[in-house]
Amino acid sequence: MGQSIIEKIWKQHIVHQEEGKPDLLYIDLHLVHEVTSPQAFSGLRMKGRTVRRPDKTFATMDHNIPTDNRKVINDKIALNQMTTLEKNCEEFQVPLAGIDHPDQGIVHVIGPELGLTQPGMTIVCGDSHTSTHGAFGSIAFGIGTSEVEHVLATQTIWRQKPKTLKIEINGKRQQGVSAKDVILYVLSQYGFDFGTGHVIEYTGEVIAHMSMEERMTICNMSIEGGARAGLVNPDETTFSYLRGRKYVPTGDAFEELVTKWRSLVSDEDATYDRVITIDAANIAPMVSWGTNPAMTSKVTDSIPTSSDYETAVEKKSLESALKYMGLKEGQKIEDIQIQHVFIGSCTNSRLEDLREAASVIKGNKVHPDVRALVVPGSQTVKSLAEEEGLDEIFREAGFEWRDSGCSMCLSMNNDIVPSGEHCASTSNRNFEGRQGSGARTHLVSPIMAAAAAIHGHFVDVRKMVERQPVR
């Protein structure tokens, strides 16, 4: 019987297996950031242990890092986490792309960019959006701080074998429908917990035609559907993205790797615990209006009403989400006014995202009631964007152009949305208080965020890209 890529990678990494217990898995790449690593390193120190494979470990700082002025860090906790990471990496000889390093960036942006992320790997990080790396055909998942210590010490982790879920997205996307809309659509249809216990394999014509950047956006948000991870089979798009990257072998060694990577692809007759099929023609630009990413509708729709839901629990959660968001049942999505725009985060801050947003922004001005920020996902993205003049397009329109970091994705730094104000954000979470206490987040694609920045409210970007092709 055929096997899926998920089963193949899992099997190849089992170090120890016992009936009725989780498997002990070997980890190929351990990514580390400043927020979830301090206790893990302290634990090692207390037990007199070392990092078993510093060569398979890579650290950066992203969550706390200031994006306006690298030199000014007022928050004591932030500063402490950053200096602690520097000390820990030095003591345990872990490579670090620190605050002034040209490779610094959001951990899930730099892993792929540097070619650390490769097909067939098991990848962990003390961060839930580690699922992003699955875009390369790897099993990549977030772990807790005590597990970070375990991986540092042993290069292994205990994990129950996941169930498998195939999501097949067929047909063709309309112009103006981004990868972000595809994943928001999936969440809006199947809820915030449909993936529980599963690793998702994304397939179908739409995924096959996507760039690596787009696949990363999709895999990034697998976790918002409760899945353990999400991945895409590696193909020519994957191999050409990786060729020549900093940590990818060159010459014959690369060709040998490609041969190995090809053998990982899911067999035609592989079976799955569950299969979902989606027709891309049904997907429109999406906007979240609630307090979890599944509370999302098409930009042309209205916010649901209580009568759209069956259970008392659902009705109650609609009510409390709308109370927090300051919105009304049945209100048109296009009538939601916004005061902030954030283009950034590990979901949508790569070069392609910035290019697309810039193509909508070009020649326009940010609405006078809106404060708009572009935060590149890495310093490399920043400098590549500057080489193309994207920074000029954003600046001329009235956007702030920042250094890389998690920034306004979560309120762990200076970039905060004030209470009661609405933000069109290209990030992945819209939980209460996520972008600041009382802040109201709307998850959208980069081109939808760009369009909202110009108009001061949500608009159907399809009307704009018809005139101005995105790519």
Ligand SMILES: CC(C)[C@H](C(=O)O)[C@@H](O)C(=O)O
């Ligand atoms: C701070 C970190 C642990 C957290 C995560 O695990 O995802 C953050 O990155 C987030 O996006 O909420």
Ligand code: SF4
């Ligand atoms: S950008 Fe946001 S989602 Fe991604 S790692 Fe940072 S805080 Fe988490």
